[in-house]
């Protein structure tokens with residue numbers, strides 16, 4: 001059985017964002033693989049052996065958005081596919097889920113699809129469950145460990161608000177991975193060379209055999225948050241005890257306790 | 258006859274998450290413009306008490322699917338039940354708390370119902386009968402107004418962004434029972450086990466958070482046991498530092514948070530991480546101890562009402578967001594600060 005991992009290309013997490021004329025700009029900041037998705041790639045590579053198949057990494061984006069795919073190839077994924085079509089500009093998450101599901105369905109004999117937890121640009125965190133829903137496959141989100149995996153099924157640990165939950169399901173299934181899974185590997189030198197030379201196939205809607213799903217979520221306005229006027233008051237004093245006492249009084253005076 | 262506005266009540270083992278009541282409150286505010294009242298949706302097993310609470314928090318009607326298949330949350334079973342109800346009654350807006358479950362059910366049901374979901378919303382307004390939501394994007398570096406043109410408009414609300422209504426014990430009602438959509442053999446996921454973390458205040462619900470960063474291990478006066486290796490000695494030191502952070506948190510009734518540097522160094526588990534790749538929090542008071550204030554950390558706590566920073570380095574960027582700052586050693590400041598707070602809070 002094969003594995004698919006879905007990754008997104010996003011502006012670096014250290015980027016300063018600005019809005020100019022309704023367009024979001026990240027200046028000179030590089031575009032990178034969504035940090036959460038590196039954990040998904042790591043999990044996919046670790047588990048490929050258990051299922052005995054290939055790892056295909058898929059990303060939906062603009063025609064030149066191949067950086068996240070190249071990084072995944074450099075980490076060790078076997079194949080990469082870019083889903084790109086001008087008709088997909090402005091897709092919302094349900095639309096993206098339908099497109100990604102169609103792409104996953106085109107890959108042979110898929111047993112597991114891995115996702116990151118959340119994209120750090122749109123910050124929605126719904127796509128893994130939505131792709132599962134479109135495919136009609138079980139959804140196992142926020143997975144911190146995979147305890148058992150074979151063609152017969154999977155047993156995972158999930159992080160929920162109240163602690164950890166252990167669940168089992170059949171395959172094929174969709175898994176989103178969190179940081180607790182373990183540190184992602186660094187691309188090897190050989191991997192980087194191989195990725196640099198790779199030509200990445202692009203699938204447009206024609207190849208997927210679907211029409212562009214009509215988005216229903218619009219972003220009529222994007223703005224910079226209001227700058228908060230914060231007057232910082234530095235607390236000083238002759239001794240730690242004196243500083244602590246003054247600070248305690250100031251905190252009490254804010255009436256937030 | 259159900260209302261146009263629904264509020265999904267998230268529960269775990271028969272207890273509603275507090276942020277669920279915020280959804281009822283936000284729903285009642287929308288109802289002032291859109292008309293009608295708010296219908297609360299409760300799924301689970303033996304959840305009659307939650308239905309009663311929903312009335313007390315202001316729901317005008319409560320739909321309850323009380324069934325063994327819904328005893329433990331499972332995405333497929335909950336989604337199918339919500340989809341069926343919404344397809345039958347055609348609500349215009351469904352509000353959810355942004356919990357792991359709320360996000361999932363909203364997202365999946367949006368697929369079934371061919372609509373969209375607006376996630377982690379911090380403000381709602383109604384313009385010409387349409388709901389317009391504001392949500393932070395790019396880790397709160399920007400704000401977006403978003404709108405869903407299909408119905409129902411699925412919206413998940415960020416915890417603590419909307420006021421929780423006062424419970425009114427005299428408000429009662431009769432819940433309406435509704436069926437679960439799937440039978441046990443139609444559900445693919447089986448729960449094997451839980452390991453619940455007990456006690457402590459959850460970060461995302463906390464009104465006060467005290468966080469520690471890499472600085473909590475930086476005390477040259479401590480003498481860690483010799484039999485530890487270098488990394489072990491650092492963690493040992495960090496434990497002494499986090500004990501001081503914990504004492505202040507106890508005095509304030511606060512949750513304990515951490516920077517990624519503290520988590521990555523193994524000082525404290527990842528569940529405590531605040532920031533872009535941790536939890537996004539907005540408490541009334543956030544005390545940052547030995548945290549420099551990297552952009553990814555600020556992304557997780559910048560909307561806290563009052564920020565206090567304790568840091569040795571006067572140039573640390575955290576001071577730019579701080580209402581109060583102490584340039585000093587956290588090992589010296591935290592013990593008297595915890596004592597002073599205890600005294601003022603009458604402990």
Ligand SMILES: Cc1cc2nc3c(=O)[nH]c(=O)nc-3n(C[C@H](O)[C@H](O)[C@H](O)COP(=O)(O)OP(=O)(O)OC[C@H]3O[C@@H](n4cnc5c(N)ncnc54)[C@H](O)[C@@H]3O)c2cc1C
Pocket residue numbers: 013035469470471472473475476515516517518519530531532533534535536546547548549550551552553554557567568569570573585586587588
């Ligand atoms: C993709 C990505 C995602 C990230 N996500 C997150 C995230 O979610 N959350 C997060 O926090 N970070 C995140 N980071 C990491 C972030 O960039 C910083 O590295 C991290 O926040 C630094 O943590 P820190 O402030 O504890 O450590 P440092 O930056 O090392 O700061 C330690 C501070 O402690 C002070 N100090 C030292 N000793 C003392 C003492 N005795 N008393 C008082 N002060 C003292 C120092 O002056 C210093 O300012 C992310 C980074 C990347 C690349």
Ligand SMILES: Nc1ncnc2c1ncn2[C@@H]1O[C@H](COP(=O)(O)O)[C@@H](O)[C@H]1O
Pocket residue numbers: 006007008009034036037040058059060061093096100114115116117118119120122123124125126127128
């Ligand atoms: N355009 C995309 N192409 C491929 N995968 C994506 C894309 N957008 C999001 N994902 C995946 O879905 C996860 C959750 O994204 P989101 O729901 O958009 O926050 C990410 O961590 C990625 O694994």
